[in-house]
Amino acid sequence: MTFFEKIGSLLGTKALRNSKSSASTQSGADDQAWMFPAPTTKIEHASSRSTISPVTSARNSQPDVSKTKWPFGDESVPRNRLSPEVELHTDSPAQVSNHAGTPTLFQSEVFFDTPHRDPLKLNPLKAAFNMILAFGLIGALIAGYAIGLQVFDLGITSIGLYGTILLSEYFVQVVCAISNRVDVNRIATRLIPRNVDSTECEKGVMGTSSCLMNPGSEVSIAVVGYREDEQAWRHCLRSLQTQKLAPKCIIGVVDGNEEPDLSMAEAFVGEFKAYNAPLIDLPILLSDLHRETYFNNVAQDTRSRIVKFWHYLAGKGRPGHAAALSLARQAVVDQVAEWNGRWNIEKLKAVCFSQPHGHKRTAMFTAFAMSMYAVRTRDAIFTTDSDTLVQDNALDEMLALLRSAPEIGGVTADVKIWNRAEGLLTRLCAARYWFAFNIERACQSMWRCVGCLSGPMSMYRTSDLETILGPWNLQTFGNKPTTFGDDRHLTNQLLAHGLKTRYTHRTWCDSESPTTFVRWVAQQTRWSKSFFREAFWFPASFAYQSPWMLVEMTIQTLYPFILVATAFHLIFDASDENKWRALIWLVTMFGIALFKCLVALFICWDPWLLLFACYGFIYFFGLLPSKIWALFTMNQTGWGTSARSSAERKRGQSFLQRSFHVGHLVVWYSAIFVGVGFLLYKLLDSALFFLIAVAAVLASIFLYWDPDWVATPKRKLTGWFNKREPDAESSAVLESSLPEKPMPAHTSAKAKRHLVNISAESVDSKITPAVSTRGSRETIDVPPRAFTLL
Template sequence: MFPDDQPGRDADHRAGVATGGHRVPASRQFLNVIGCALAIPLYYLTTAHSRYPVTLDIIITIAFTELNRYVIEGCRMAFLGRQRVNGPGALQEKQDKEAMYLESQPDSPKLECLAAVVGWREDPSLYGRALESYKASRTCVFLLAGIDGDEAEDQDMVRVFKRVYPEHSAIIQIPEPFGEVAERVRSKAIAQTRHQDQPVGDEEADAIAMQYCIELAKGILVQHNLRIGAPDGVRHLCLKQRHMHKKGIMFTAYIFSLVVADILGVEFLWSSDSDTIVFPDSLERTINTIAADPDAGGASSGLVVHNSQETTVTKLASAVYWGELYLTRSTPACTGTSDCQSGPSTAFRLAALPEILVPWYLQKALGKRMIVNEDRHLTTNLLLRGWKVMFASDVLTATDTPTTMARWLKQQVRWARATHIESLLHPRVYATSHPLLFYGMAKREFGPAIGAIAVIWYFFTSQQLVVFSISDLLLRVLIGCSYNFLRNPDRLTAKGLLWVVPSILFYYIPLPAVHLWSMMTMGADGWGTSMRASGEQARKETLRKAWFETGFFVVWMGILGGVVAKLLGVYFCMVWHERVAAILVSTAVASFGAWRITIGA
């Protein structure tokens, strides 16, 4: 799949991947399944048989978060140790057993990477800031910008690229998206072998399509004579192709990244979005968590919001990132089984990509092609093949967040759909991964669903399925906020801290509805939110589409309003007709308020 002219560790490791060198042994898979079975009663005991279930949950989550911090710091120390042992003159200084062990390990990897930044009709000023941010990264030796569109409106991004990187840069128009090429070649290979009565397996067909795409990318680079790797050669490359979707431009960018990396002898790829701003150490400190471990296929960093002061919604969202996402993503990560390498801040070991790119691109779920769960399905494919996936929770990258309630809800629904698809429709991943991945999935999938069903059940029957403890919830909030204040690498300002408590309501009140609606509409396609270019922002969606995408929130808030009225009616000992009136008024007011800030806005 790769030429044999690249010596050393990377070439050997790629060869291992091509022959299935990361398949998880059957004995390990059996133990993982046993562990998953034991996780079910453990989760039941910590919820149904605990007086303080959500407090206990946050304590367990904090413990896993600290363990993850310890693990990633150990990975960095191992990398630094290998760097010292393999550095100039270090062989004469090796006296102890540890040095002898390190000397026997493969050559030290270099902390150099390619960066692939993909997008479509991004706001020009934001795109410029995103590209500029890579200039401060010592780790990035080559930047590849992928633009999913070649029409007049897409030229804004091309002009920004030219302005930010006027020298040692080039722009290439891709005649046909590589995803379509791969699909056609794969189908043709299968048809030919079937005609010859020699059925080809899926993996072999994927390899044929992958090899064809790599050779095609090589030919395009040779045709443009970019002199990649030469002192006066191209170090910043912009690829543009006909508009498809994010997955389509990612596939093309990753193919070219493999080819360019092979030329430069680079082992890692940083993948990000056109609205993401990296800090000087974002790439380096994410990649050094996987650099020393040849079994680590990917990692991602934590996220902060760079437009947090834009609107009330962005201020609340920024506090959500600070208070919730830092903790929730750490639970399975301490065992190298992080289940989502977030799109804005992901690093890959390039050796892991050739085997997974074609099946990732051609993914089908519920009989439909999937295009909106690109980051999670990449992670699933790595875990299925036995690669470790890390979460560098102490590293930060700045991303953009929606500025309105409607756009925020659409984003949350899209993410939730991807989560359901990867968590529920790929059960084999739990056999190839540590049982903690299954435990984290069970908490994430069943908790909000039970909460939503309990609220709806009480609204219609006045019967409680779940007993909520106010003291339990308050203690959970206190412990979670205290821990984040002490340990979260994102140091909120005094003004930012004022939004923490409101953000808890902002996040958790819609969460059960988002969870339930996304589960009911898992097969829905479309990105939901429009891109940030002025032309895209000006487009108006139909009323029917608006109700489909955010109408669930209007209904949910009406139900919550009715539940609150019922509880108050019981507390104040209202007679039945007073309760009915209170429920009707509260339901109507809550529904109207939700409609006003979403569909009506």
């Protein structure tokens, strides 16, 4: 009998999610093990030792989880328990123990739909080819640019090696994007019932049940937010209630439990009043519990730098990684089981959690853990943002694509801008979004390697999400936990496990775009940080994925630096070889962008896409310098642009805060405008053109100018002339199709100050619980079954 068979016979379950093959195929899966420790794990009696203590002092008065009935499944489902006399620990110096007595081992294969897959194997030839391709492409691009290699000589201008590669890339992108549309439509058409016209289903004119492609499937929705604008938050929640494929549970997590955060929680309870949705205030962060348990029990890292680098390339963890990861997972499972046993979360159709403020990733971790271990969502988990309006066919369409092949671990869909009519900036962002999703991600989808499953609209197979949840939460950069870029790293974790990712155009969501230039720059800087950070982490994914992913990643990484070098060379070049060279280059770039717009019109007739030809202006003066700045500030963390409530916006920014966001633009504008002045001096032979550098000062004033300073005079002027502000363009999710807006259940924000204590026996949907308040004699209105964990 092998080691794993001994473990299985003792504990009654399997060590790995894909351990259907012989034990010999599992020897290289140490870094992917979830259910149990690595083969070096021993089991022995050590009841006196205990280093995992996830139950904090705030919950010391709560009953022991070992005395709580395990709520996972009915009595017919086999449940295996660890004996109270045994303890799991590794050979590492760190001592480990069971969590809170006798925990139940959560059997993923029992509750989650786990497709059968062949064991993941590394193809040495494919890995070697990808590495040679990467370094060869980088070397060719740098060498070609350095020597000024001209591939096509057009007389007045020429196209170098990098320009040739860019044009070729776009041609491949268009062909693959169109092919992906055909493939996705074929998958959906095959699943639509034969007695129903597919075009009628797309228009939504048929009954819900007759058009479903995945009847009986289980999908839960996870939506998180932090001090979101209340109107946008309510519209988001109401759009989630219109799904044709009814979700098993809608889980909202508010990243904060202070008084300013209460409005989001109140709005959730009010919008889901028909669902009898409760509000649960969690005293701890599940993500912190997971991290602390892991680092308290992982072995000391004694590897040399060479070995660390090799393991980094191969995607392997440190010694004892699998054992500590298994214990951290078990700690989270036990804690969720305790809360589920007390509050019956698994029976809820909608629930809102508030928790101590951390960041977006901590809120998402809570939502994922509750979806998997409390609600036990069988098929998939859908994620969206707090400002997003989701189409009613989103769950059904995305699940159809997710289940079209067993190797697909996640899918994403189109993202549009619902406030695109508010200004030129939002129009340009809307055009950029169309190209990013309908060309770039659609092309990646054809190669089964979408590089980023977008946060506003993505879906993950539950069994795969459980596999990557732990490593995703443990990610660090520069010895600091990472916060932003959660969607990109989730995608990279899937790709690094050899799974595929896809994109569908058949459904979409409407998200908000920043309406001010400074806020847009802050958003793009945050996204650029996550891009560069994940680019350093990406080698683990190259070995298992298509070479196209590597080609795109290389081009996107080098593009900003080559563009900066080209721009400075053109404006500061003192030679008289061709004075109009910079102008010719500018016209050529505009012509290429216009050609892309015409191709887009052929795919999707939307005249507003022609604005993309002007997107290069804000890219050059906003996004390009922000990418360079992001590369040097990747260690700076935070929610970035995520706090959008009116109270948060009224706070404004200090001079130092604003300087951190736009200071690099001031330096960039100074250099560019001085260079433009030098270029005009060279063309027109007049030193007065150096005065154009004054434009850099005016641009800097614009960056520091607060729009609220002129808001009041503008409103007065509008009132004098009896003018009306233009209405924002209507969202793709029509207001008339949303459920009737209910009133909030709480009467005031003061309700949060009163801690509500409800006994566990009273948590029954048919019984109105007895409520007792502490610290006040006032009578307050409590939403149905709303409670706070004490």
